[in-house]
Amino acid sequence: MKAYFGRRYVLSASHRLHSDSLSAEENREAYGKCNNPHGHGHNYVVEVLTRGPVDPNTGMVIDLSEFDEVVRTTILERFDHTNLNLDPIFANQVPTTENLCRVVFGLLQNAMIPGRLETVRVEETENNFFQCWGSEVEG
């Protein structure tokens, strides 16, 4: 019996939306106050949904403590209380929440058992969130 198991995590980080391929004026035009040179921050909510058969012995899709450990070591320890722009993974891409969502999906996909990651949703604030899944990232 296939089911899904999800968990929500919080990570706090700063970022600045700025593209080197745009002029200073174009950056201000594209990103508005998110282009502030000193950056700003968010309490991001990262929602990770996994899929798989329900183990008849445990009634569970995934071992929660193993799942937490993967997310903690792969995502939270890397990005929580950091400046996203300074992480090498954002050296050549703007740390928008769209890109953060794809990055988180890719890192988790590599760290988890193949075929088990369904979706990653990243909420930047209470009013906006982004979601991606395998075909998006692989494409």
Place this chain on the structure above:
Amino acid sequence: MVELTRRATFSASHYYWNDAWSVEENERIFGRCANRNGHGHNYTLEVTLAGEPDPTTGFVVDLKWLKDVIEREVLSAFDHRHLNLEVPEFKNTIPTTENIAIASWRRLAPALAPARGAQLRRVRVYETPEIFAEFRGEA
């Protein structure tokens, strides 16, 4: 096609235990959830149906009718109950969040069959605001 979701809450107690295992094995796998005296949660149930809005009413289904079905089929059995001791599905199945989602689906699916073309799409159960499981009727 439009998806419609109704949310409901119930409070229940449970514990995790596999009779085929030793006490030590249960405590190792389930940790604090293996306390035989039980513990409880405020669960949130989300029931999602998908269908075309009726041209006359504009409804996919009548939300009051859906609310009544959820209360009759699920809440009356689960709310303020000890899931292991009082709900027949969990006599021999561990009441994990995954299995609660599956049991809720099985209770709801026959009762929602008269929903005029709307199909039950998924059942999501939050054990806490951060932890949830989902069942989509897949084998």
